[in-house]
Amino acid sequence: MSISKELQVLKEFKCPDRCVLSAYVNTNPADPDQLKGAWRIHLKSGLKRIEEYITASKDENELQAFKKLKDKVVKEIEDHQHDLHKGVVIFASENPELWSVHYVQVHVRTSFHWEDHPVLEEMEYMYKAYPEAGIVLPSFGEVRILDTAMGFLNDELIYDFEPNLQGWGDRKKSSDDDNHPAIGSSKVDVLEPRLKENLGRFYKGMGEIVEKLKKERGWKEIHVAGEAELAKAFAEILREKPASCIHKNLNNSKPYEVLHQVFEK
Template structure:
């Protein structure tokens, strides 16, 4: 399910009594206020405030519903403490059941909400600023594609091209590590025949990108590569890319690619 559809599903979720805990937690290690894992303190204190409020109301049904999701949320974040990004957004309910977790690479303001529906406004603002997007990294020999949403990579695939055989196909991420030199050829060194084959390859890839855009619900596409290759690929797209960066990031870590595309 695309993130836009998931947000809509969350907006439609509702229960008779208060049963949904919405948590927005800032876990950004680069934030001075988050030094030494301060998010743990913020998570504990935020949940404690709601717990104390419910105990004061003496509503056993609500207390039971809250405790069921509180424990689950605490375990979820603690189990993933070594892989935290800039923030965590969680929507949880025990009955009716709801469990929606998002580790995001965008700024998150810590807040806690106990309502009869998921509090999605902040999530919607974040999504509007960082929508689902495809990042295309063309080089001579391969095209790497990152499927992103909320500033995080949710999928990755590489298509490899053999200029001599004039064939190409999808390559798994694991095998990509064995071909780190594929993107190093300079455009002005490409023979006319190989350039023609490469253009044919890019044209076919442009059609694949258009299909992925529709399937994944990408709001925009970004292209990054050496100037001549990036421009050549951008020309094959039906719609002009949101950005075209003249830098070969084909062998960069996904987090570095995201930084170059969204934060520069």
Template sequence: MGLSKEIQDLKDHRSGDRNVLSVYLNTNPGDPDQLNGAWKIHLKNGLKEIDKSLNASEKDTELKYFKETKKKVMDEIEQNKDDLHKGAVIFASENPPLWSVHYVQVPVKSGFHWEDRPVVEQFEYMYKAYPEAGIILPSFGEVRVLDTSMGFVKEDMVYIFDPKLEFWGQDKDMDPTGPHKIGGSKVDFIESRLKENLHRFYKGMAANVKKLKKERGWKEVHVIGETELAIAFAETLSEKPNSCIYKNLNNSKPHIIINQVLEK
């Protein structure tokens, strides 16, 4: 399910009573306010305030639901505490069941809500600012494609050109977490036959990008590569990319590539 559809489902969710917990947690290690894992204190204090309010109201059923939901959320964050990225957004309820967890690489303002519905306003704003996007990194030997949403990589794909068979094919054996070693990337080192066919190969890959954009629900497409290659590939796209960044990042890890796009 695409994120836009999930946000709409969250907006439509109603429990009838207050038993939906919405958690926005800033875990950005680069934020001065998060030194020494300060997010743990913010999480504890935020949930404690809700707990305190419910105890004062003496609504036993509501308090029971909150304690169950709080434990589930705390367990989730504890299990993923070493891989929280810049922020976490969680919507949870016991009745009716709701469990929606998102670890993101974009700014999050911490906040904790206990209502009869998910509080999605900040999440919706984040999505509008950082929607689903395809990041395309063309080179002579391959085209790398990152499928992203809110700065988080959902899939890292590589399509390799076989000079013998002269076609593009996805590299199914690629390690999505590691660096990618690519062959020579200078025009002077490429056989003239391949140089002459480069436009045709890029054009075929551009058609694949168009298909991926529709299937993955990309709202944006960004191209990153050495100047000549990035321009050549961008020109084959049916629609102008949202940005074209002239840097060779083909061997870089996903978070470095994404930061280049987010900081453009």
């Protein structure tokens, strides 16, 4: 399920009384406030404050329901403590049942909520900044496409261009691709007219593929990044203007570096 669809489901979730625990936890190891796993302290102290509040209300059923969810949330995060990213967002309820976990690669502000509905404002803010998006990296030798959401790479596709054969095909990214000779070769200004014409046809066909991927994968945005002439040329063949067009060759960059350039610059 896409994040946009899951958010819609969460918006419709409701309890007769308070039963939903919404937990936002900053686990970013690069954050000075998270030195030596400080997220553990913030997690347990935040949940303890809610437990104390419920205890004071003297509703034993509500307290027991919260304790079960608290233990489940703590176990979930501790079980994944060795592969945490920048943040964790969890929405949980016992009755009716709800368990929605998101390990995200975007900044999360630690907070905890106990309500009759999931508290989604922070999640919606993050999604607005990092929606489902396709990042297109055109070069002379290939077009590289990153399928992303919430700062994560979902998939990576590469379409090769054979200039003399007017042919092209798609392939998955592999470890051997780092030495692919065509990557970054984009001196379109010195190409023969015939090769420029073939490249134009290649880009036109790729534009149709990108539009199809946008529909199939639910992208809210398309971003283009490449050397100026190639990025401009590819952006112009798209039916909808891209959300951004960055004049920088990122084809040799790792996916997380590309995402940083596109979304955080």
